[in-house]
Amino acid sequence: MNWTKSVRVVTVLKRIGLLAVLFLLMAGLLRASDHFADKRWKEEMFSPGLRGKTVVIDPGHGGADPGAVAAGAKESHINMDLALALKKLLENSGATVKLTRQGDRGLVPEKRMSYFEQWLILEKRRGFAHDQRSHMLISIHANSNKDPRASGGIVFYSDEFSGPLAESIQKHLNLLYKKERQVEQNRFTIINGNSMPSVLIEAGFISNKQDREMLIFQQERVARAILAGLRDYADSLKPVGEAGRQYRDN
Numbered sequence: 001m002n003w004t005k006s007v008r009v010v011t012v013l014k015r016i017g018l019l020a021v022l023f024l025l026m027a028g029l030l031r032a033s034d035h036f037a038d039k040r041w042k043e044e045m046f047s048p049g050l051r052g053k054t055v056v057i058d059p060g061h062g063g064a065d066p067g068a069v070a071a072g073a074k075e076s077h078i079n080m081d082l083a084l085a086l087k088k089l090l091e092n093s094g095a096t097v098k099l100t101r102q103g104d105r106g107l108v109p110e111k112r113m114s115y116f117e118q119w120l121i122l123e124k125r126r127g128f129a130h131d132q133r134s135h136m137l138i139s140i141h142a143n144s145n146k147d148p149r150a151s152g153g154i155v156f157y158s159d160e161f162s163g164p165l166a167e168s169i170q171k172h173l174n175l176l177y178k179k180e181r182q183v184e185q186n187r188f189t190i191i192n193g194n195s196m197p198s199v200l201i202e203a204g205f206i207s208n209k210q211d212r213e214m215l216i217f218q219q220e221r222v223a224r225a226i227l228a229g230l231r232d233y234a235d236s237l238k239p240v241g242e243a244g245r246q247y248r249d250n
């Protein structure tokens with residue numbers, strides 16, 4: 001190798017080195033900005049009030065999956081109508097609302113699914129709430145039971161920090177249905193292991209005549225009960241620093 005050639009090699013190496021340093025700097029900056037966005041997201045999650053919050057509503061089932069069916073009524077339609085009524089009320093309260101599906105489009109199955117495919121769709125719905133940096137995830141369903149007398153709403157939560165949100169909605173559904181039902185802890189895929197408080201609401205029994213009529217003809221009343229629960233919960237929050245609140249850090 002002559003002298004000119006080795007100078008060229010050194011110059012190229014220097015350029016590669018400079019590019020590598022620039023790349024590392026950029027990657028570092030991106031990580032830092034992501035870290036701050038995450039930090040702000042979690043602070044907003046536990047700041048008081050509904051105004052400014054992003055809420056992801058998941059109208060259960062849809063597409064090729066009607067959910068429970070009773071007296072010609074499909075759960076997937078009931079869930080959607082209730083989700084839309086709740087969306088409107090939340091938006092009037094200053095929240096931003098995103099849905100995991102629009103009618104029968106979006107994150108819905110196109111055909112009968114295997115258990116794995118069902119799980120995958122639920123994982124995608126969960127992932128959507130995460131990608132939206134949502135402050136709450138509300139999955140809406142309607143219950144069904146062989147006993148047509150079974151009635152009322154039941155709110156499920158998985159992670160401890162979602163318990164207060166579940167309790168608050170349960171209280172207002174009990175007032176609506178004049179019941180004394182309790183929240184239940186269950187590791188349903190959609191609400192399990194999320195960063196944000198997440199609940200699955202069985203908003204009433206499609207298999208019960210009174211509940212079904214309430215869900216179909218008076219979904220506004222059901223939506224108002226859920227909103228009241230969301231509002232009580234949001235108003236009771238204290239900023240992260242003040243409350244010394246523990247939240248999932250992932």
Ligand SMILES: [Zn+2]
Pocket residue numbers: 060061067068075141142
């Ligand atoms: Zn369901």
